[in-house]
Amino acid sequence: MGFDVEKVRAQYPALADGRAWLDGAAGTQVPEVVIEAISDAYRVGLSNVGGPYESSRRSSGIVAETRAAVADLVGAPDPACVTFGPSMTSLTYRFAGTLALGWNPGDEIVVTDLDHDANVRPWVQLAQRAGATVRTAEIDPATGELPVDNVVGLIGDRTKLVAVTAASNMLGVIPDLKPITDRAREVGALSYVDGVQHCPHAHVRIAELGADLYATSAYKWAGPHLAAVVAADPWVLENLHPDKLKPSPESSPERFELGTNPFAPMAGAVAAVEHLAGLDADAAGSRSERLATSRAAVVEHEERLASHLCEGLAGLSGVRRHGVPQGPTTPTAFFTVEGRAPAEVSAALSERGLNVSAGHFYAWGLVHALGIGPEGGVRASLSHYSTTGEVDRLLAALGEISA
Template sequence: MAVDVAALRDHFPSLTHGLAHFDGPGGTQTPRPVADAIVATLTGPLSNRGSSSVSELNAEKAVTDFRAAYADLLNVSASGIVYGRSATQLTYDFSRHLAKSWKVGDEIILSRLDHDSNVRPWIQAAQRGGVTVRWIEIDSETSELDLGSFERALTSRTRLVAVTAASNVLGTKPPIRRIADQAHSVGALVYVDGVHYTAHSLVDVPALGADLFTCSPYKFLGPHCGVLAGVPELLESLDPDKLLPSPDTVPERFEFGTLPYEIMAGATAAVDFLAGIDPGAGDSRRERLTHSLHFVHDHESVLRSRMEEGLRALGDAFTVHSKANDRTPTLLLTLDGRDAREAQLHLAARNVVAPAGSFYAYETFAALKLDDPALRVGLAPYNNADDVDRLLEGIATFL
């Protein structure tokens, strides 16, 4: 490997506690440069945005740097980057913005593969407007989306298709570009939940065909917040409810109240940290991100193979439901006749963090008739072979 993973781990103070973390899909550990950026911004000097003092300029820089960083990460225009408290909050906001133009008889399409944050806001908006909800189903044999059900659901009345780029429980990565092209052929918008996807893939929003795309920096080493990337022309066409004196420019018109400059600075530092993992010879941050995230993908793929081979060797006392050909290094397990929370506690006693639950994937668990809770194990860039071996040993002693 081009990167010294032990040296990479040294940047994460929390790893000195001896825990093997497999809870990355719910939120990763934080490297020191991210925390340092938060502290440096918060301790100032800092004021509201402006241009008449150093403290105002510091706030302005935090916002400008944030938009530039996420433009590079997602390969979009900085004017299309919207800050949010979370991806859930952003989706609720944009469900209301978009639903203003919906009318009775319109239709939207949702996916059974999605986290509820990309389901319930749209259902509730549709109910208020008399809009019909149709579904993309899951093939239970493959854990893939049933694209036939999508094609049957798509009509000239479809206004929106909301779909995940990667399942937060199964890891399944649907063919988003294919879905987007078909949706666009009938004039529908495509809203992509990229929260889990962005943690494990080099994102190219235009290549995916997404009109609106969300991610959450705390899933990839940053602080707790959300980001929406939108086509600037689309954002210009939307008319959100907002305070009269607040900015009407894009993307500011979608950001309500004073922004948390320190969190934005931390989120920017997370992008820079990712770009510096294995930057290669790239001159631009996007080039460095491309090189680094290819390393992360390769590193996580090696560990995923080690994990899957080890689980197969343990026999058939559990079922692995992550079966898609194209997926992230996240596995969902149910343990035959055993409560997954007992497994979580057993692992925790051995300093292995692997949570049990349904992880807000309400539709996925219902569609596949999965036991709730199930055990989810997910990898992050700081995981190593020792972590995987400790996980496997812990599961073996539980069975």
């Protein structure tokens, strides 16, 4: 009935090794259907698009199917809103280079201390080259949250772009985006939202977020290494003209995609979206409707686990959780252990069969805003296939290590 985590786990071959995979924010494992979809695409044969033969038409069909699947996943109005690339970082540099063509000295962009550096550095570097001013919204170091006023107060008549995360990859903090994106739209600025850590843990509707451009990575939601930037409306892409090869397509979104798309991994991404849509056995209807049901079930499961994890961490002597937000979060906890380096803690947990990451996680502004520094901390990040038993294993191991 409904969401059954043991039935979900049975679909993931990697989870059979007995380890607790608590590093979902660094990338999830993939179910058998994704592995088979990628294998089948290679097995049957693929050719580049544009040819008059079946293998070429097959590749074209995969690209179209993947655009439609990602559009359903994030609530985009049209598959033509979806642009693909190898990673969120590479796509963000692509869009930064394109948008910066319209920036001039005196223009402003807004970034935040909460973001992964992939949604900071590209904009900063291109703004500096254009002579534009960079304004950085600060977090509340006590909670790790990003107060809305700290961002909205920086948005003015000269603002061209607001780059903000939908969920912190390090702390799990989910900012209140709508007032930020609404203010950006009021002044004629574009909003670029990093949804890499948000998309795996939410039922995403771009219109509800107010994002003009929303970035996501399939390997964070049970898919292959493939990223997408999704526009809220096709017109957002139609008005942007990236540098491209002379014979490359003039059409959008194709003109944003450099070279040949990875057709077999794209087939895996379609399978991943279908898998997510079926995580709740009671889900029915269209893919969008099944996604809504299944994503709601996943959020409920993950919130329950996250509450158990955070309560357990609070009861451990010598373990300090950094950034204790009052608002919503993804199922992620960032902490340090007194007297132990983060990498040492991660290694000790690994010896006990627990995959838990350590470091700064490219949240460069955030580790400094929290006063931690580049050594960072330890991050436990749960997924839809995580269990209460795995959380208990982590808490018990941390109790041994901190003692």
